[in-house]
Amino acid sequence: MKALLEARNVTRSFAGLVAVDNVSFTLEPGEILGLIGPNGAGKTTLISLISGTQPPSSGEILFQGESINHLPAFRRARLGIGRTFQIMRPFPGLSVLDNVAVGALFGRGDGEAKLAKAREYARECLEFVGLGKIIDKRADELGGPDRKRLELAKALAMQPQVLLCDEVMAGLNHSEIDEVIEVIRKVRDRGISILVIEHVIKAIKSLSDRLLVLHHGEMIAEGTPDDVLADPIVIEAYLGKKRA
Amino acid sequence: MKAWKIGLILAVLAVFAGVPWYGSDVLIQFGINALLLAVLAQGWNIIGGYTGYASFGNSVFFGLGGYGVGIAMVQWHLPFAVGMAFGVVLAVVFAVLLGIPVLRLKGHYFAIATLALSQVMTAIVSNVGIAGQNIGLVLPPLNNDPLFYELSLGLLSIATLTIWGLTRSRFGFGLIAIRENEEGAAVMGVNTTLYKVMAFALSGIFSALAGGIHAYWITFLDPASAFDISLNVKMIIMAVFGGPGTVLGPIVGALSLSAISEFLSSEVTSIAGLFFGLVIVVAVVLMPRGLADMLRRMRKLGWGYFIENIRAHRL
């Protein structure tokens, strides 16, 4: 079975800094792949390379076996690659509902041509993430945790095949984190493969089928959560950081 | 849309359409100017208000429309309608060719680039023979103000209808998304380059049509007045004063500011310009979101609306 998403020897460097260094991995259909690493390891950059917001300096990104290096961000979105942003990007002047409707209108394939249907689907997605009660609020009136859910809903409305989640749990308390874990599991149950970047180790351990570790742009470990988290190289990368 | 709203709009439209019958000649002329300015403001609204790209190049489209009509009628002896079509073609070509590189710029830089483009166009057209160079063109006269009035009103109606349609369409949503957060829009599947160029071209089409009507009406064209940058500034002011990114805002802005300007000119000629400038300055401080927003929120906030605006925007 072909991997859904594949990175082959992907490198990204600019201004003398190597942000991502010769990284290769695959994302299989129906899988939740966790991506961890100390701050500045290059995780968000890697996601940007996949979603198309930045070009790789070398290497290839493949989606369903085909190279997508040359495709601009919006085309990749339409192919089925959805993404949430760590630094969130809502449409501030629009209502929560309309924020998500944009995703439905322009998402997978040709999206939805009719505004009414797009809004309907947006409503569903918002219910799914638990924001059903505040769909008419302006997006810039939302607090932190709600904004995270909004990001998720927007990505979901695009009907992606792959969802790239960038730190959706940052700044949440324990119960909020458990709720988000549930939502992500529900997303996977819908048949969407997920690449999750997280700092909350406990959460990512329970979520992920497999785990990748980045450090200084390089991939230093890959495998099941138990194996990876016991790996001495990984422990050193984190502890070394703590000591410094 | 509710029936009474439609009825109201049709009634207002009828009142406006009836002006050539019950209005004085002066009123008709004022009307043509004000209506054409409203069309320009609406055109700008598409690229500036909805897409968020403050263009100073719409006066170029106005000039291209005028010259399209001028060249077609004077040099090639074709009818007015063909001239209008020609003007539209020129505008679209310009919008696509120059829009693609220039729309990659953001904010102030985009504004400056379009401003520079308009200066370049003026200079180029001044040197092109077919356009009559510096001397300009004189069009065949048509002494029928009521006709021009109705044409202008019709064009404004079409422009406004188009914008209304935009707000309920996928395309319009895409434009608003671009305005609110361009990178976010791209990642959600909006083809931002295509949409921006389309918005630019659409706004250009309306500006060109207005330019064509204007040229035929005053029967004279020359580069300096056809591509006059102050026209662009006026349309921006009117759109922003009335409420950018709304369907009726630019119309309200254009008509009210034209009326104020006209009133001041007749009462206190020499200070008219001065007052106009003061009105703008005060309006930006007290009602930066335009008249439409003020009317909507003053009901709730009363005079506090102005204080709120200042407090929100001051350093």
Place this chain on the structure above:
Amino acid sequence: MDLLAQILVNGVLQGGLYAVMALGLALVWGVLNIVNLAHGAFIMLGGYASWYLYTDLHIDPFLGLPLTAVVMFAIGYGIQRGLLNLVIRAPMFNTLLITFGLEVVLTYLAQMVFSADFRTINPSYAGNSFTLGPLVVPVARLVAFAVAIFLTVSMWLFLLHTRLGRAIRATAQNLVAARLYGVEPRHLYAMTFGLGIALAGMAGTLYGTVSQINPYIGATLTAKSFAISIIGGLENPLGVLVGGLFLGIVESLTTLYIGQTYADVASFGILVLVLIVRPGGLLGKTT
């Protein structure tokens, strides 16, 4: 060959003047992110101020520069503190609009107070020129050029080496950082704008000695200042100098080889090209 050399000299002299004209605009734009559409009008005001100082009080325009500077600084400070500070955090084109409104107000005020006649500031030595081999260099132009260079370099040194200058530069990056210099933001903004207007005023004085002033020159001068600021980049006064010299030379060459009417096409055409290819200006960053 001689003609070319003369044209180049003219271009350089004009370029220096252009640079100081654009300096104030670039400063205000780069630091405060205010695009001042009334900039040219302030240049015009500075010119008139000097004209009155010369005609009524017989103060030599160049010697009177500090006086002009102080007056214009005060005006600029007042406008920023009392007016522009009120709209700074509003969406971008509000500052465009309000400065446009200011431009209209200033132009009409000037028309009412000074009348529409053309004026030139003509100190007795203004008509002289001296010859350098085959080249003719008008005295007034040379002095204007020298002052322009002096002002540009002084600005550069000021921004780099004085505490206030560094605070102003810090503001361009980050308002909070600026607070660390111990200067209150509203005051800092007003000082910066005042400085920009003072520069505009002085540019007006220089302009008045080599060219004619009337109430309507504001718009064209603003447009030119934009072109120069963008071509030179907003980061650095020396960049503005390069931009000014560049424009001056390009205009002279275009006038010589192609024709007067194309001078504008050349300058604005280059502006568009720079924006598209190197938005940071010839000397600036590439993004």
